[in-house]
Amino acid sequence: MTARKKTEEPKKKVKKVTTPKNKEVKKDTKSKEKTPKSKKPPKLLRGMKDIQPKHGYLWQKLYKTAEGIADAYGFDFVETPILEEASLFVRSIGKGTDVVDKEMYMFEDRDGTKVCLRPEGTASFARAYVNHGMLNMPQPVKAWYYGPMFRHDRPQAGRYRQFHQFSCESLGVRDPVIDAELISVAYNFLKDLGIESQVRMNSIGSLEDRQRYIIELVGYLRSKRSQLSEVSKMRLSKNPLRILDSKDEGDMAVVEDAPQILDWLSEDSKKYFMEVLEYLDDSSIPYSLDFTLVRGLDYYTDTVFELYTENAEGQQSALCGGGRYDKLVEQIGGQPTPGCGFSIGLERVLLSLNNTEAEGSSIKPEKPTIFFAQLGEQARRRTLTLIEDLRKKGIIVGHSLGKTSLKAQLEMANEYLTTHTVILGQKELQDGTIIIRDMESGIQEIIDQKKLGNALQKIIDTKNK
Ligand code: HAM
Numbered sequence: 001m002t003a004r005k006k007t008e009e010p011k012k013k014v015k016k017v018t019t020p021k022n023k024e025v026k027k028d029t030k031s032k033e034k035t036p037k038s039k040k041p042p043k044l045l046r047g048m049k050d051i052q053p054k055h056g057y058l059w060q061k062l063y064k065t066a067e068g069i070a071d072a073y074g075f076d077f078v079e080t081p082i083l084e085e086a087s088l089f090v091r092s093i094g095k096g097t098d099v100v101d102k103e104m105y106m107f108e109d110r111d112g113t114k115v116c117l118r119p120e121g122t123a124s125f126a127r128a129y130v131n132h133g134m135l136n137m138p139q140p141v142k143a144w145y146y147g148p149m150f151r152h153d154r155p156q157a158g159r160y161r162q163f164h165q166f167s168c169e170s171l172g173v174r175d176p177v178i179d180a181e182l183i184s185v186a187y188n189f190l191k192d193l194g195i196e197s198q199v200r201m202n203s204i205g206s207l208e209d210r211q212r213y214i215i216e217l218v219g220y221l222r223s224k225r226s227q228l229s230e231v232s233k234m235r236l237s238k239n240p241l242r243i244l245d246s247k248d249e250g251d252m253a254v255v256e257d258a259p260q261i262l263d264w265l266s267e268d269s270k271k272y273f274m275e276v277l278e279y280l281d282d283s284s285i286p287y288s289l290d291f292t293l294v295r296g297l298d299y300y301t302d303t304v305f306e307l308y309t310e311n312a313e314g315q316q317s318a319l320c321g322g323g324r325y326d327k328l329v330e331q332i333g334g335q336p337t338p339g340c341g342f343s344i345g346l347e348r349v350l351l352s353l354n355n356t357e358a359e360g361s362s363i364k365p366e367k368p369t370i371f372f373a374q375l376g377e378q379a380r381r382r383t384l385t386l387i388e389d390l391r392k393k394g395i396i397v398g399h400s401l402g403k404t405s406l407k408a409q410l411e412m413a414n415e416y417l418t419t420h421t422v423i424l425g426q427k428e429l430q431d432g433t434i435i436i437r438d439m440e441s442g443i444q445e446i447i448d449q450k451k452l453g454n455a456l457q458k459i460i461d462t463k464n465k
Contacts, residue, residue: 047153047161049347057365058353062193062346063146066166069189070144073181075168078143080124082150086116091332092123094298096238103151105161117150120297122325122341123332125169130334139172158317158348169341171329176272179303179324179340180279186307186320186342187285193363195352197307197319199280199287203273204241204294204304205265207327213264214240224254241294260291269302276303295321299328303340309352319352320344369463370456371413372399375406375425382429386452393453395460397422413439420459422452 044050051059070077086106093100105117118124125143128134134141146166153159168185170178183199190197204210218240225233229248236243244255265273280287287305295304304323311317322342329337353363374383380401387397398416403409406423413421423435423444434452436459437444447455 045161047155047159049160049162058350058363059346061363062166062349065189065192066144066146069185069192070168073142073168073185075142075144075170075185078125078128078145079147080118080121080128080145082118082148083115084118084124084127086114088123088127088332089116089119092126092297092299092328093119097296097298098153099151099296103153105150105152119151120149120343121145121147121165121167122169122297122299122339122343123328125341126171126325126328126332126334126339129171129337130329130332134171135335135337140170140178141172142168142170144168158311158345158351160347164346165343166346167341167343169339171337171339174324174326174338176275176303177279179276180283180285182322182340182342183276183280183287183305184283184285186322186344189344190307190309190319190349193349193353195309195319195349197309198316199285200290200293200306200308201277201280201287202261202290202293202304203265203269203302204261204300204323205269206301209265209269210241210261210301213259213261216259216264217241217244220258221254227254242296244292244294255292261294262289262291272302295323299325299331301326305342307344311351317348317352318345319348367416368396368398369417369419370395370397370459371409371416371418371421372397373406373409373413373421373423374399374401375404375423376429379424379426379429380404383424386424386449390453390456393457395453395456397456419463420456422456 067077086104089104090100095101099119104119106114107116109115125145129141144167147164148162149165150162152161155161166189168182170182187197187199205213218236221228221232221236221240221243225236227250228236228243229246229251232243232246232248232251243251244258246252246255262270262273277287293304293306295306300323302324305321306318307320308316308318320342322340324338324340326338327336328339329335372383372387374380383399383401387399390397398413398418400409400412403412410421418439421437421439423437425435428434428446428449432449433446434449435444435446436452436455445455
């Protein structure tokens, strides 16, 4: 048996070798053709952006400012997945909205589930609120989140397919002071960054108020149908409220004389809205009323708001959108739970900061003013330990272990706006000493390495006085 096996095995090998020659040649040509293609670097997808090292400090500043203000107002940090069941957004944002009808990155997961990259985070947090029984926590549950959202829209300045939002949500309490608090957080976040924004306010009432209003509005718009743009004609049956914030000139002329939603609000909604405005007055937050403001997502009730600033072309750009959504949690299957929140588009914040740079953008890279330079292989090894020892004492020093010449390192120190450079060479290494050089006067002081931490702390304290 063994002998038979042995004779069979080589036969198989021969079979592989006898593959028709022309087939092999064909294969070779293909692989040769592929080589140059595979060397082409992959491209960044349309509407997506990389955050490059040179812009890192700007994004860190945005994150730290968001964290600072959210903490101060008592919002807890949360994070929900980027991938969600698509039905969550269809149910909450609503069919007939641009986001659901045209912009969702939707696909089937490997198990056939219809999923999508989140186009926004409010529905996701409402889902988390229901899933984790947050109804049983002290109310309101105040949460903030920060991260990428995805909408397959036509990219242009300030509009991307992946963009970042800083958002705050407050679930569980219906009180005008909550709406005012959220507007105040959004307004002051922008103010802290040096952006003076204009707040636009409206109320779209309860679902019942809105239904009554829509009948009136559609009646009016039908009578002016011939003057409407093609898009608005389509929206007449699908989403007539959106015609109110159309930017088409013909539409805008029609909208000017349209019935105003404020006249259709119930007494309760009217009173609620007036109280929100009173709280804003008390907080000295300037706002204007805009009855064409209806928002592009279906889950809102009562208060809606947007914060604007002027872009480089002098056009108004919405940095922030938000409002009350008292029916959302119910719509996605939870207990009736009121809610209110906002999201700020961070790419747009950065765009507007660049625009105001001429007047002095408040954001500058934060770099240490003390630089650590080393000379020689052994000194370089010691440097790693020394900078870690300093870090543990709370002293952060700039350094460049990748550079060997002192000249190159001092050039880099100049870029850091360094006031003092610490220099460790071969001689100092042997003596257990280290040099501190005052960059302005050029005076150098040689000290015991063990005293470095205290000496640097003194320099920092004197500078901060
Ligand atoms: P939104 O108005 O769809 O609201 O988006 C809020 C902000 O995100 C916009 O004002 C804008 O600055 C930015 N943004 C939206 N789409 C893009 C885009 N394609 N490219 C760049 N930036 C964009 C929401 O998302 C709601 N979740 C807000 C909210 C929170 N309502 C209640 N809670």
